[in-house]
Amino acid sequence: MLGKIFGRRANFSFAAVLTGIMVLSGCSNSLVPDDGDDPVESVNRAVHSFNKGVDTVALRPLSKGYEKVVPETFRHVINNEVRFVQLPVTFANSVLQGNVERAGDTAARFFVNSTLGGLGALDPATDLGIPEHSEDFGQTLAVWGVASGPYLELPLLGPTTVRDGLSRVADTALNPLTYIGQGTTTTIAKAAETPVRIIDTRQRFGNLIDEVLYESDDSYTIVRNTFLQRRRNAILNGNIDADSLPDIYNDEAF
DSSP, rough: GGGGGSSOOHHHHHHHHHHHHHHHHHOGGOOOTTBBBOOHHHHHHHHHHOOOOOOIIIIHHHHHHHHSSOOOHHHHHHHHHHHHTTTTHHHHHHTTEEEEEEHHHHHHHHHHHHHHTTTTTSOOOTTTTOOOOOHHHHHHHTTOOOOOOOOEEETTTEEHHHHHHHHHHHHHHHHHHGOOOOOOOHHHHHHHHHHHHHHHHHHHHHHHHHHHHHSSOHHHHHHHHHHHHHHHHHHHTTTOGGGHHHHHHHGGGH
């Protein structure tokens, strides 16, 4: 769950750094992570300590202040909007994965919530029983058979892998806020989208995050293993027997 805190975006200079890591490693099978394989663990642990420090001095107090100051009803609207602007990303990646059912569900959610829901402020699609999905380009690349590369924990951005880190560039291109025109209101909306999403998530999952970061004996290992397990589950859509999958879905793709 901690991986959601730091959002999905990455800038192009950071993507270049990740590309260099991928070239140096060759993304060989020996670097494909599982729960016990972490080839850059020492670096990751140092970054994890930094991220934990940022959470201690900034994210945690900000999220608690956000909870106290912002009324629950308004927080609910903000969460609806955070999820709404991700729908085009999910739709596009569902199409790229050839998942017609998820693409249809997402298109229906977008239509209902953009019309009856006031451009995402409300969530009537859930009341109507339309399923909500989450797909990103990292999942799409996995479905296409691209190996994950080593596990990484990035400063501020949190847990990822080489494949998933690079895929954030594509997801940014699919985010509708990327193409909204110029102007003061637009600039504020673009600048606020990521930090609002971070604080919203930190507040909603605050107790769980606190338990992992501050009450566990080894928060790094818990974060790493939970992230990797969640990514496998997300790629398999949570209901597929991995033993029955074709070769492109084997562990090397995760």
